Amino acid sequence: MANLRKIHKRIKSVENTRQITKSMKMVAASKLRRTQSAFGAQGEFAGRCEKMLAEVCSGAQELEHPLLRPHKEKRTVCYVLILGNRGLCGAYNHTLLRYQEELAHSDGRDCFLVVCGRWGKDLLLGTGLSVERTVEISDTPTAAEAQQLAAGLREIYLSGKADEIRLVYQQYKSVLQQVPCSKQLLPISLEKGRGEGSRYLFEPDRDSLLEKLLQMYLDNTVYSVLLEARAGEHSARMTAMSAAADNTEELIEELTLELNHARQSAITTEISEIVGGAAALNDAR
Amino acid sequence: MKSVFRLSVVTAEETVFDEQVSYVNLPTPFGSVGILARHAPMLCAVEKGVLRCTLENGETARVLVGGGVASVADNECTVLVANGKISEE
Numbered sequence: 001m002a003n004l005r006k007i008h009k010r011i012k013s014v015e016n017t018r019q020i021t022k023s024m025k026m027v028a029a030s031k032l033r034r035t036q037s038a039f040g041a042q043g044e045f046a047g048r049c050e051k052m053l054a055e056v057c058s059g060a061q062e063l064e065h066p067l068l069r070p071h072k073e074k075r076t077v078c079y080v081l082i083l084g085n086r087g088l089c090g091a092y093n094h095t096l097l098r099y100q101e102e103l104a105h106s107d108g109r110d111c112f113l114v115v116c117g118r119w120g121k122d123l124l125l126g127t128g129l130s131v132e133r134t135v136e137i138s139d140t141p142t143a144a145e146a147q148q149l150a151a152g153l154r155e156i157y158l159s160g161k162a163d164e165i166r167l168v169y170q171q172y173k174s175v176l177q178q179v180p181c182s183k184q185l186l187p188i189s190l191e192k193g194r195g196e197g198s199r200y201l202f203e204p205d206r207d208s209l210l211e212k213l214l215q216m217y218l219d220n221t222v223y224s225v226l227l228e229a230r231a232g233e234h235s236a237r238m239t240a241m242s243a244a245a246d247n248t249e250e251l252i253e254e255l256t257l258e259l260n261h262a263r264q265s266a267i268t269t270e271i272s273e274i275v276g277g278a279a280a281l282n283d284a285r
Numbered sequence: 286m287k288s289v290f291r292l293s294v295v296t297a298e299e300t301v302f303d304e305q306v307s308y309v310n311l312p313t314p315f316g317s318v319g320i321l322a323r324h325a326p327m328l329c330a331v332e333k334g335v336l337r338c339t340l341e342n343g344e345t346a347r348v349l350v351g352g353g354v355a356s357v358a359d360n361e362c363t364v365l366v367a368n369g370k371i372s373e374e
Contacts, residue, residue: 038298048363052328052356057300125317129318143297144287200358203329210352212330216365 004266007259011252018248020277024088025241031285032175032234034140046220053213056206057190062209067214068152071163072186076110077265078132078162079103080153082169082211082229085139089237092170093119094177099180100168101127112162115150116226141230146223152217156272158187167222169229176239178232185221216226288322289341290360294369296347301369302348308339309362311355326358331366347372 019114057063081100090094097120115124124131135149146276157161165186170178200208292309296304309320312334336348353366 036307040368041299042297044300045295045365048295048356049365052354052365143368146297153323154353201325201327203313203318203327208314208330209328209354212352216353219367223297252306 004259004262007262009170009253011255011259014251014255018245018252021241021244021248024218025238025245026171028234028238029243031034031139032231032238035227035231035234038140039231042220042224042227046224049213049216049220053190053210053217054203054211055200056213057121060206060254063190063210065210065214066158066187067186067218068190074109074163076112076162076164077107078112078114078153078165079166079182080114080149081139082114082167083115083119084139084233084236085118086121086237088240090240092236096168096170096180097123097127099186101129102205103182105167106131111227114156115151137230139234141223141226143219143223146226147219147228150219150222153222167173167225169225170232170236172228172232172235173219175235176234178208188217203227223262290322290337290362292322292364293337293361294350294364294366295368296366302346302371304346305341306338306346307341310337311364312350313338320357320362324357324358324362327356329355329357331355331364335372337366 034192079100081096083096087093100113112130113124114132115134116137121134133152134169135152137145137149154164157165164184166184168180169186172178216217286321289292289305289307292302292304292306293300307322309318309334311318311329312332314330319327331350332352334349335353336350337348338348340346349365349372350369351367353364355362
């Protein structure tokens with residue numbers, strides 16, 4: 001009987017786990033949807049911004065801007081590592097962290113990190129990479145958060161603390177696939193001097209427009225990467241949770257089978273005891 | 286040919302305004318700039334302020350905008366701004 005009760009208890013707890021994993025999957029799915037629609041809206045903005053930048057750059061021989069100019073010596077790299085806010089999303093964070101370590105070792109230059117996301121503070125300490133600052137980014141990032149982060153990075157670059165700034169994140173291929181990658185943010189590389197000169201009037205002048213457009217371009221690049229990384233995190237969590245929910249179903253099936261076996265054998269024992277008792281009484285008569 | 290053109294105000298998060306208008310008044314660092322249909326192609330800096338425009342039916346709409354850049358070309362005016370909101374007043 002003790003065994004029966006134990007199995008019962010076990011089934012109850014697995015059922016609870018199934019409930020939790022299922023609801024976590026739903027939450028991740030709804031966050032994924034929100035992030036994806038924001039990513040779509042951002043794409044519209046990015047397209048128009050790039051078109052205007054191309055117009056400003058076309059026909060210009062010399063474009064001077066501190067954000068475009070590479071530093072003379074490239075000694076220090078700043079990696080912006082965009083991790084998830086939580087665990088329970090499969091190998092998403094671990095893969096990215098390992099990628100970051102390899103990147104830092106193979107590059108060989110001095111480097112420091114700006115970390116976005118709450119996950120894995122202790123694990124980061126263990127890697128020996130120096131973390132300059134940590135930035136909180138919500139589960140569905142807003143443009144304002146991205147602007148703040150971009151302003152910080154711009155500062156780091158212009159003050160000469162870093163000669164190159166790279167974004168390290170999980171590129172979103174599909175719900176089932178995210179690939180770690182790194183992308184240069186600063187200095188901004190633009191194709192210049194292309195085209196036969198613009199037919200546009202520039203008000204007030206080319207340089208101040210370039211300044212404004214680069215600012216928006218920078219903000220928006222950071223914003224789009226944040227959204228992409230978060231979309232990856234949510235879909236990784238969704239997949240992991242849906243696998244976990246499937247596993248609990250299997251486990252419940254197995255446990256139910258075991259429970260039935262135990263009950264059956266308990267009944268068999270009881271019957272044989274009764275039969276044995278009756279036979280003993282008959283013999284005694 | 287009617288003298289209207291398309292005005293869209295876009296932020297990174299959403300398209301705030303997208304309609305046919307006959308006149309736009311943009312806040313810029315060097316004062317306000319008025320734009321009518323078939324304006325010459327122009328890129329123009331936009332300051333924080335109120336963008337006013339006249340709709341096809343003659344009504345006036347106002348959009349609060351943050352700093353950004355406007356582009357006018359091919360009878361279309363696109364305003365990219367850091368933030369924007371349609372003013373109800």
